[in-house]
Amino acid sequence: MPFDRRALLSGGLAAGVGANAAMAAPGGPDAPSLVHHVFFWLKSPGSRTDRDQLIAGLNALRGVEVVQQLHIGVPASTEKRDVVDNSYDVSELMVFKSVEDQKLYQDHPLHLKFVKDCAHLWAKVVVYDAITA
Amino acid sequence: MPFDRRALLSGGLAAGVGANAAMAAPGGPDAPSLVHHVFFWLKSPGSRTDRDQLIAGLNALRGVEVVQQLHIGVPASTEKRDVVDNSYDVSELMVFKSVEDQKLYQDHPLHLKFVKDCAHLWAKVVVYDAITA
Numbered sequence: 001m002p003f004d005r006r007a008l009l010s011g012g013l014a015a016g017v018g019a020n021a022a023m024a025a026p027g028g029p030d031a032p033s034l035v036h037h038v039f040f041w042l043k044s045p046g047s048r049t050d051r052d053q054l055i056a057g058l059n060a061l062r063g064v065e066v067v068q069q070l071h072i073g074v075p076a077s078t079e080k081r082d083v084v085d086n087s088y089d090v091s092e093l094m095v096f097k098s099v100e101d102q103k104l105y106q107d108h109p110l111h112l113k114f115v116k117d118c119a120h121l122w123a124k125v126v127v128y129d130a131i132t133a
Numbered sequence: 134m135p136f137d138r139r140a141l142l143s144g145g146l147a148a149g150v151g152a153n154a155a156m157a158a159p160g161g162p163d164a165p166s167l168v169h170h171v172f173f174w175l176k177s178p179g180s181r182t183d184r185d186q187l188i189a190g191l192n193a194l195r196g197v198e199v200v201q202q203l204h205i206g207v208p209a210s211t212e213k214r215d216v217v218d219n220s221y222d223v224s225e226l227m228v229f230k231s232v233e234d235q236k237l238y239q240d241h242p243l244h245l246k247f248v249k250d251c252a253h254l255w256a257k258v259v260v261y262d263a264i265t266a
Contacts, residue, residue, distance in 0.1 A: 033204060034209050034211075035204055035206055035224070035226055036211075037170055037224070037226070037261075039261060055266045071166060071168050071263070071265065072265070072266045073168055073263025073264055073265055073266055074263065074264060074266045075261075075262065075263065075264075076167050076232055076235075076263055076264040077232055077264075078167075078169075078232055078236070078262040079236065079239070081260070083258050083259060083260045084260045084261075084262060085259055085260065085261055086261075086262065088261065090266065091168070091170070091261060091263040093168055093170070093226070095204075099209055099210055099211055102209075102211055103211070103212065106212070125216045126216060126218055127216045127217045127218065128170075128172060128208075128217075128218055128219070128221065128224060129209040129211040129217060129219065130204070130206025130207065130208065130209055130224040130226070131206055131207060131208075131209040132204065132205070132206055133188050133205045133206055133207045133223065
């Protein structure tokens with residue numbers, strides 16, 4: 001089956017289309033998505049308190065209007081393989097309509113508050129921004 | 134607004150809910166998602182041909198039934214920041230219902246064919262598997 005992003009927009013995901021469903025393209029059938037992948041390594045990797053505080057901080061980012069989708073994760077117990085990096089503590093995956101919306105998010109008061117409140121928790125953060133190929 | 138994953142399942146994404154929408158939780162309102170983030174660095178970073186071949190190979194993975202969502206990306210022109218790694222060539226983001234479905238994908242003939250056909254193209258691959266926090 002060919003790639004049909006419109007399946008999602010016409011309710012495909014809600015209907016459980018499954019395979020072949022593309023990520024959301026909120027700007028329209030042919031609009032690209034900006035996917036913002038972020039991985040955090042805590043200063044205190046063993047601290048459940050710090051992890052939960054970071055997760056709570058990330059959840060507050062759902063209030064930023066330009067954030068179309070948000071997934072907050074922790075390392076999954078998938079197979080150990082050389083290519084798999086499960087050393088991070090918390091992951092954040094956001095979908096935006098555009099590079100411009102991602103910039104609006106960076107400058108949004110809720111994001112600035114998140115950085116102010118939580119930046120002391122992490123030792124390292126790695127970001128990958130990807131636009132639909 | 135509180136986090137309501139059900140908004141998406143009841144058609145929220147199709148209706149353009151935007152902020153507060155969670156990633157798909159195909160297994161049900163309370164089911165976690167397994168997000169499989171993959172970043173590829175080509176052996177020949179400047180080769181558009183190799184990049185397009187890799188992207189075509191990834192697109193063929195839409196035929197794997199357990200793949201709920203797939204986003205194929207390239208580095209976005211977001212702001213240059215120390216934490217942003219835009220040195221990769223192609224990104225792949227997949228959403229599965231579970232760790233088990235991700236294992237089915239790893240062993241699926243279409244995935245094995247992809248590795249066989251495309252592994253010569255990349256110099257490095259990094260995978261982050263994240264389960265809903």
